[in-house]
Amino acid sequence: MLHSFDVLVIGTGTAGYTLALALSKAGRQVAVVDQLPYGGTCAMRGCQPKKYLVAAAEVAQLSHQMSEIGIHPEAKIDWPALMRSKSAFTDAVPERTERSFEKAGIHLFHGSARFSSPGEVVIGDEENVQAEHFVIATGSRPAPLNFPGAELMSTSDDFLSLSSLPRRILFIGGGYISLELAHVARAAGAAVTILHRGERILKRFDAELTVRLAEAAHARGIVIVTGINACSFERYRGALMTYGAAGCTESFVSDMIVNGGGRIADLESLDLEAGGVERVPRGVAVNQYLQSTTNPRVYAIGDACDSPYQLATVADMQAEVAAFNILHGNQVAPDYAAVPTVVFSHPPLASVGVTEEQALKSGARFRVNRGSMANWPSSRRIGQQHAYFKVLLEAGTGKVLGAHLLGHGAEEAINIFAMAMKFGLTNRDLKRVLWAYPTHVSDLKYMIS
Ligand SMILES: Cc1cc2nc3c(=O)[nH]c(=O)nc-3n(C[C@H](O)[C@H](O)[C@H](O)COP(=O)(O)OP(=O)(O)OC[C@H]3O[C@@H](n4cnc5c(N)ncnc54)[C@H](O)[C@@H]3O)c2cc1C
Numbered sequence: 001m002l003h004s005f006d007v008l009v010i011g012t013g014t015a016g017y018t019l020a021l022a023l024s025k026a027g028r029q030v031a032v033v034d035q036l037p038y039g040g041t042c043a044m045r046g047c048q049p050k051k052y053l054v055a056a057a058e059v060a061q062l063s064h065q066m067s068e069i070g071i072h073p074e075a076k077i078d079w080p081a082l083m084r085s086k087s088a089f090t091d092a093v094p095e096r097t098e099r100s101f102e103k104a105g106i107h108l109f110h111g112s113a114r115f116s117s118p119g120e121v122v123i124g125d126e127e128n129v130q131a132e133h134f135v136i137a138t139g140s141r142p143a144p145l146n147f148p149g150a151e152l153m154s155t156s157d158d159f160l161s162l163s164s165l166p167r168r169i170l171f172i173g174g175g176y177i178s179l180e181l182a183h184v185a186r187a188a189g190a191a192v193t194i195l196h197r198g199e200r201i202l203k204r205f206d207a208e209l210t211v212r213l214a215e216a217a218h219a220r221g222i223v224i225v226t227g228i229n230a231c232s233f234e235r236y237r238g239a240l241m242t243y244g245a246a247g248c249t250e251s252f253v254s255d256m257i258v259n260g261g262g263r264i265a266d267l268e269s270l271d272l273e274a275g276g277v278e279r280v281p282r283g284v285a286v287n288q289y290l291q292s293t294t295n296p297r298v299y300a301i302g303d304a305c306d307s308p309y310q311l312a313t314v315a316d317m318q319a320e321v322a323a324f325n326i327l328h329g330n331q332v333a334p335d336y337a338a339v340p341t342v343v344f345s346h347p348p349l350a351s352v353g354v355t356e357e358q359a360l361k362s363g364a365r366f367r368v369n370r371g372s373m374a375n376w377p378s379s380r381r382i383g384q385q386h387a388y389f390k391v392l393l394e395a396g397t398g399k400v401l402g403a404h405l406l407g408h409g410a411e412e413a414i415n416i417f418a419m420a421m422k423f424g425l426t427n428r429d430l431k432r433v434l435w436a437y438p439t440h441v442s443d444l445k446y447m448i449s
């Protein structure tokens, strides 16, 4: 059957959802399609379910670290009960998402979409959709690791739906996914190892703070092995064996191996060639307005496009930008200057703006305020031994160039620094605010003097 709309949005995750609703609100005839139950990664298999588990792990971790200051006994995670509670949330997402679309008058398709020509998309075998614009919002998937036994690996999706927790879990890659899920698994009682090929974990974050996070993880019993390039897997006497290091000689035994080695744009099923849509290694090639460089009818947003970040916040911003450009002609571009990001480990690591290394390379004139927060009341009252900050202030103006926080509350306090950067606030502006006291945010005034 042939359909015609103003816009067809492929993907109903953070990016597709925001864009479809914005266009429909502006009076456009919009259709959406997804090959999975509606809702996308963040709500169903990423940020939200992960944060459910992180919140529980945090309680277990806090009770452990506060055992010397009056908390007893140690809280334990009931994994099946926690997963039931998490699933009650995620299971409701598809229906809720569909209802929002229907209420907005958006047409719903289910199935896998692919281009049949630059102006037409086929859904499944029967639906042909023509539209003035197509928006690719198909997200990302784990980057496949191409070596023997790679099929034995699990993904973050598998971890987030485990009905029981394996005794030993090995994570490949020292990025966001491994660090976050490793802390959850450890708090729930698993023996956890992370194999990372680089010399230090979380390469986008401040080097000094990642070392301190690794120390905190080590103190929790998480083993992090760096300089190891995982290169093959096999089953051995009921366990999984991973080999790494030069010549693939060093072995690691586990019950589950999770691929935390990065994610790539999910574009394989789209037949981009038929659509005349160019792609580059990071995703759909787009101009500054998020429009395809080769097919002007097509925009790409979220993890599917050539974006410097794969974050829900950025997907959301790109959706707003692309919606505006579709409605009013190409005028606005995404602003990547102050993107806050958090690794939800214990303690969390949060960052916005440039690192010290990047600031030095750029030739910027700046000073660095840094120090341990382990002795500050906010850390002492919860037995937090690993807490550190680093704030980069522009010389002369006192504008925030970057902020890097490790410690309880860092995931909230970082937003204040993001706001300061976005609106060009100086350390003097921030000092003039009366922050409710004592809070993690009120600690900020000691970081910007
Ligand atoms: C474990 C995990 C934890 C994360 N935690 C955070 C976090 O705490 N904070 C944060 O900011 N970000 C986090 N992220 C990243 C965040 O989830 C993504 O950046 C965000 O979900 C991207 O949204 P999107 O709309 O681009 O893609 P998605 O949400 O992935 O949506 C894409 C949709 O397109 C559909 N699709 C794909 N191909 C087709 C096709 N051919 N036809 C029809 N439909 C198709 C898919 O089924 C999917 O539903 C996390 C990611 C993971 C994996």
Ligand SMILES: NC(=O)c1ccc[n+]([C@@H]2O[C@H](COP(=O)([O-])OP(=O)(O)OC[C@H]3O[C@@H](n4cnc5c(N)ncnc54)[C@H](O)[C@@H]3O)[C@@H](O)[C@H]2O)c1
Pocket: 145, 172, 173, 174, 175, 176, 177, 178, 180, 195, 196, 197, 198, 202, 203, 228, 229, 230, 231, 259, 260, 261, 262, 263, 309, 310, 311, 341, 342, 343, 344
């Ligand atoms: N809190 C959050 O915002 C959050 C949480 C989870 C995921 N995410 C998003 O999802 C993306 C993907 O997450 P991720 O953790 O999979 O990737 P990542 O890019 O954060 O880290 C992957 C790491 O694995 C290493 N690696 C790759 N292959 C390896 C191998 N064979 N052996 C050893 N190490 C190997 C890489 O060098 C890299 O440093 C992130 O970039 C992030 O944008 C965000």
